[in-house]
Amino acid sequence: MMKIAEVGNIIEFRGGLQGIVEKVNENSVIVDLTYMDNYRDLELDQRTVVNHKNYKIVKESAF
Numbered sequence: 001m002m003k004i005a006e007v008g009n010i011i012e013f014r015g016g017l018q019g020i021v022e023k024v025n026e027n028s029v030i031v032d033l034t035y036m037d038n039y040r041d042l043e044l045d046q047r048t049v050v051n052h053k054n055y056k057i058v059k060e061s062a063f
Contacts, residue, residue, distance in 0.1 A: 004052055005029050008061030013050045017042075018058060027051060 005011050005021045011031060012018050019031035028051045033044050 002052060003057060005055065005057050006061050009057050010035065010059040011050065011055040012058045013055040017044075019048070021061075022047065025049075029055070 005024065007021055007024060009021045010018060011021060011029070013031075017033065018036055019033045020035045021029045022032050023030040028049050031048055031050055032046065033039055033042075033048060034046055036042070
């Protein structure tokens with residue numbers, strides 16, 4: 001069984017993108033992408049939705 005991220009966790013998805021989990025939904029998480037140093041260069045939206053099947057937890061929340 002996969003581990004579901006919690007608010008504050010840093011996750012990696014879609015080939016190396018990383019972000020901080022802001023909200024956990026039943027099937028997905030909402031991720032803040034401004035965590036990445038190169039966020040502005042990538043011209044991405046500030047937030048995105050990622051299905052639980054499509055990410056791995058890089059760092060657990062310190063909360």
